Amino acid sequence: MMRDQAMFQPGIDQTSAEAPSRVTQPRFWDALPARWSSDAxxxxxxxxVRNETHDVKSFFFRAPSGRAFVFEPGQFITLELEIDGECINRCYTISSPPTRPHTISITVxxxxxGTVSNWLHDHLHAGMQVRVLxxxxxxxxxxxPAxxxxxxxAGSGITPLxxxxxxxxxxxxxxxxVFVHSARTPDDIIFARELDLIASNQAHFRTAFVCERVGARTNWPGVTGFLTLPLLKLIAPDFLEREIFTCGPAPYMQAVRKLLDEGGFDRRHYHEESFSFETVSEVAAQLAEAPVADAPRDAPTLAETAARFKVSFTRSHREIECGGGQHVxxxxxxAGLRLPASCTQGMCGTCKVKLVSGEVAMKHAGGIRQREIDQGMVLLCCSKPLTDLVVDK
Structure with missing residues (x-):
């Protein structure tokens, strides 16, 4: 019995007591490595690369240094990609949980x-390196907590949830x-099998799928159509008592807000991802590439051109100079300072930071909430300095 126990001791090469270990790579499960930081x-x-549906793939990444990923479920990362000689930033929500610290995944x-989503599907494969913020x-x-x-x-908005x-x-x-997911057809439901597995393992985890149409699966036993207030009351009769998190295309989220308001839900317990990162980024890029739809930045006035301001970044300990008519x-x-950014149109909120001191003129397009502005947050992509600035970044 003692010998049998020794045979299963981790880290011991049982072929010979004196033989050197044949392990040539670090065993990540032996100890938690240092925390990964995109700054370093x-x-x-x-x-x-894993196929999820006919048009959805998950991409898994690891740090070459073996460092661990630390994040909060629902957060996102920004990919810096070079496509056809152009550097493009895109944000994607993390689909993996922080409980798996050695890898991180996005589902696209x-x-x-779409420039980026198609490039990822067609070109990104195991072994390739990607710059990430x-x-x-x-x-x-x-x-x-609740x-x-x-x-x-709805759709790829399932990833943060x-x-x-x-x-x-x-x-x-x-x-x-209670997890309610809307999809075009049953074959478009992302993570369907895994959600069923979670529901089978947890007594208080329930799923409900709402499909616009049955598609090729004529024997679909679930609900067809769209999410409505009466349907939500059937699925989650106590929805008024729950903390609600919503993510999906803009029309879907607008419909959700409307039905919740009709149902008398307290919006203080409502949280939404203000957009689908991949969709809004692709749309913004397409608009920028179209001469008819291109919305050029306002030309600076002579006074703005003459004005120069200092911008200090507290965390990176960098200081740059910014013209009065220039976006930060x-x-x-x-100046060579790498900051998270995506749409550069004031829509996505990727470049949102806390303004420690100073004043800016900000002309955004919905990428920041008024309460965040009241708290001193700004979007650097659409903010011009009015004074010297100190930024918490």
């Missing part, structure tokens, strides 16, 4: 005509979660 180690290696739907974002259940949750998603669900599952927390993000890039 901004290149990740794609280690796996192929967008017709982040993680970042405030859409996370970690900051809003006894009961309601997750509402999947990260949250996986986290609760792997932590062994049998949280009271543009000045930072010219």
């Amino acid at each position: 180690d901004d290149t990740l290696v794609c280690c796996q 739907k192929r967008v017709p005509g 982040g993680p970042a974002g405030e859409f996370t259940c970690a900051r809003h 006894h009961k949750f309601l997750f509402l998603s 999947m990260s949250m669900s996986r986290t609760h599952h792997e932590l062994g927390e049998d949280s009271d979660i 993000l543009d000045a930072a890039k010219q």
